[in-house]
Amino acid sequence: MVKPTTELSEAKRQLLELLKRLGPLTAGKISARLGTTDVAARQHLGTLEEAGLVTAETQPPSGGRGRPSIRWSLTERAQALFPNHHAELTVGLIDAIRETVGEAGLQQIAQTRAEAQLALYRRLLPPPTASLCQRIEALAKQRTAEGYMAEVVTEGRGRYLLIEHHCPICEAAKSCSGLCSTELELFRRVLGEDVEVERTRHLLSGDDRCAYRISKTAPC
Numbered sequence: 001m002v003k004p005t006t007e008l009s010e011a012k013r014q015l016l017e018l019l020k021r022l023g024p025l026t027a028g029k030i031s032a033r034l035g036t037t038d039v040a041a042r043q044h045l046g047t048l049e050e051a052g053l054v055t056a057e058t059q060p061p062s063g064g065r066g067r068p069s070i071r072w073s074l075t076e077r078a079q080a081l082f083p084n085h086h087a088e089l090t091v092g093l094i095d096a097i098r099e100t101v102g103e104a105g106l107q108q109i110a111q112t113r114a115e116a117q118l119a120l121y122r123r124l125l126p127p128p129t130a131s132l133c134q135r136i137e138a139l140a141k142q143r144t145a146e147g148y149m150a151e152v153v154t155e156g157r158g159r160y161l162l163i164e165h166h167c168p169i170c171e172a173a174k175s176c177s178g179l180c181s182t183e184l185e186l187f188r189r190v191l192g193e194d195v196e197v198e199r200t201r202h203l204l205s206g207d208d209r210c211a212y213r214i215s216k217t218a219p220c
Contacts, residue, residue: 011034011036011040011044012044012047012048014034015030015034015041015044015045015048016048016053016054016074016078016081018030018033018034019054019072019073019074019078020074020078020082020149020165020166021149021151021165023073023208023209024057024071024072024073025071025072025073026069026070026071026072027041027042027045027070027072028041030045030072045072048078052075052077052078053074053075053077053078053081054072054073054074054075054078055072055073055074055075056070056071056072057070057071057072057073058070059071082166082168088171090169090171090172091171091172091174091175094106094172094175094176095175097109098176106176106178107176107178109178110176110178110179110181110182111178111182113179113182114182114183114185114186117186118186118189118190121139121142121186121190122190124138124142125138125139125142125190125191126138128192128193128194132158132160132191132194132195132214132216133152133154133160135191135192135195136152136160136162136191136214137152139162139187139190139191140152140162143162143164146168147166147168148164148165148166148167148168149164149165149166150162150163150164150165151163151165155213158215158216159213159214159215159216160213160214160215161200161211161212161213161214162187162211162212162214163201163209163210163211163212164209164210164211165209166209167203167209167210170203170204173204174204177204180204184197184199184212187212187214191214193217194216194217195214195215195216195217196214196215196216196217197212197213197214198212198213198214199211199212200212200213
């Protein structure tokens with residue numbers, strides 16, 4: 001959730017969270033999602049633009065026909081409104097650990113963290129006998145509680161996308177790649193042997209969020 005501030009009303013916070021979850025949107029789509037009028041949405045966008053929290057980009061029409069569209073997205077300043085789990089302190093600690101135990105030792109610590117996460121997730125998630133959807137929904141719920149703003153999108157029978165709209169450890173992961181690289185294997189292990197997990201979008205690779213395609217290894 002966006003941290004509450006005296007400058008932002010509830011409606012503006014909801015708008016920022018919407019852009020965080022879905023990425024660039026037109027004012028019309030924003031008003032439809034929030035259940036408000038186009039005029040109200042544009043007023044909020046204007047105020048947020050003046051505050052340096054959103055920016056507009058004009059895109060040409062698809063196929064070269066029609067009017068260009070204006071899509072709104074968050075600025076770097078807006079990203080600071082979302083929790084980062086004390087990024088500066090974490091990066092400082094990682095650097096200190098690297099100096100003390102070396103790179104190999106740091107990566108081993110990251111692996112130890114992943115094992116602890118695996119044990120926790122196995123306690124919280126349904127057993128392998130539960131449906132894949134139930135397992136993924138439980139994983140998304142836990143990841144959201146940890147600050148990842150996770151959601152599940154159904155692509156088809158036995159096929160899902162787990163999307164994480166925010167990374168609360170992004171700066172730490174930039175400093176220690178092991179924190180991020182272990183997550184893919186973590187998801188594979190916790191969701192069960194009958195599941196395939198593929199990372200399709202990666203924040204540290206330049207994407208605007210992380211996403212994982214999850215499917216059954218055999219037809220349902």
